[in-house]
Amino acid sequence: MRTRFAPSPTGPLHLGHAFSALTAWELAHAAGGEFLLRIEDIDRSRARAEWEARIFDDLRWLGLDWPEPVMRQSARLPAYRAALERLWAEGLLFICGCTRRDIETALSAPQEGVSRHGPDGPVYPGTCRQAGRPRPGATLPADAVLRLDMARAVAAIGGTGLAFTETGAGPDGESGTIAIDPAALPREIGDVVLARRGMGSSYHLAVVIDDAEQDITDVVRGRDLFSATAIHVLLQRLLGLPTPRYHHHRLIRDEAGRRLAKRDDARAIAKYRAEGARPEDIRAMVGL
Ligand code: GLU
Numbered sequence: 001m002r003t004r005f006a007p008s009p010t011g012p013l014h015l016g017h018a019f020s021a022l023t024a025w026e027l028a029h030a031a032g033g034e035f036l037l038r039i040e041d042i043d044r045s046r047a048r049a050e051w052e053a054r055i056f057d058d059l060r061w062l063g064l065d066w067p068e069p070v071m072r073q074s075a076r077l078p079a080y081r082a083a084l085e086r087l088w089a090e091g092l093l094f095i096c097g098c099t100r101r102d103i104e105t106a107l108s109a110p111q112e113g114v115s116r117h118g119p120d121g122p123v124y125p126g127t128c129r130q131a132g133r134p135r136p137g138a139t140l141p142a143d144a145v146l147r148l149d150m151a152r153a154v155a156a157i158g159g160t161g162l163a164f165t166e167t168g169a170g171p172d173g174e175s176g177t178i179a180i181d182p183a184a185l186p187r188e189i190g191d192v193v194l195a196r197r198g199m200g201s202s203y204h205l206a207v208v209i210d211d212a213e214q215d216i217t218d219v220v221r222g223r224d225l226f227s228a229t230a231i232h233v234l235l236q237r238l239l240g241l242p243t244p245r246y247h248h249h250r251l252i253r254d255e256a257g258r259r260l261a262k263r264d265d266a267r268a269i270a271k272y273r274a275e276g277a278r279p280e281d282i283r284a285m286v287g288l
Helices: 015-030 049-061 077-089 100-108 150-156 182-188 203-213 229-239 269-274 279-285
Strands: 002-005 034-039 093-095 146-148 162-166 176-180 193-195 218-222 245-249
Touching: 002 015, 002 218, 015 034, 015 049, 015 218, 015 245, 015 269, 015 279, 034 049, 049 269, 077 093, 077 146, 077 193, 077 203, 077 229, 150 182, 150 229, 162 229, 176 182, 176 229, 182 229, 193 203, 203 229, 269 279
Parallel strands: 002 034, 162 245, 218 245
Antiparallel strands: 093 146, 146 193, 162 176
16 A cells, blocks of 8 residues: 655645645555655745745654655656647647636626536636647647646547545545546536646646556545546546545544635644644644
8 A cells, every 4th residue: 555645835734734644644554555745846836945844844743754755746747748748639638828717707607507616616618628729730838728628538538437446535425436427527527727837737637647656556635635536537547547546534624614724824733833732732633
């Protein structure tokens, strides 16, 4: 068994991260397996070396260890590019020039009917889908927003079913074999972004490629990402990558029941450390 913790170094490690990392570490160690750390720093505008150093320090203080060197997504851009080249050549991507505002405006037009929310927010209304399609033989643009044409992607897998094994639980207690209906993906998820400007990838593409590269057998992460797993399983199928098991865990909430956010400095491990907390106090706070 091989698990991983994949933080983005864009803020302090808080109780929710600690719970996720400890859960992944313990699952791997209980099975005589291995725990890896991966730094998800493709968003160069927000990732900071200082945050990364503090994350390492907090995780070591919590008693976790991992093999070095750790994988950094910022060093993986050629691998993401190769996957985009493949999907582009298969006619599954299109260039999108829409701003967030353009998408909201299109969705508020009366003929749109009810707009749906997918794992990435509102389902893309398809504005650029025709015009942004590559002409035959066109080269992949160096730096553009690229979306997956979801209807074409579903057609490309031949309409066959998708599934994954959940060893934790989804938001409604989903566990065991989770079947994904490909026909529902264009409507419920839509044309997801696979490459962002200035990043060379999106979270969805990078996470799938790197989990495969690191031979992760069990992806341990928060329940908020359960619905994104359908995107990940589809991408694995399109790119010929194995589908790991998934273990979605409960979310750590504040006293008001709100999910902890990255900027939630009030729950930062560093703050508890400064106040004299011990690692076992942190474990108790997150119910371990
Ligand atoms: N970098 C992502 C996050 O911090 C990782 C999500 C995942 O584990 O797939 O939310």
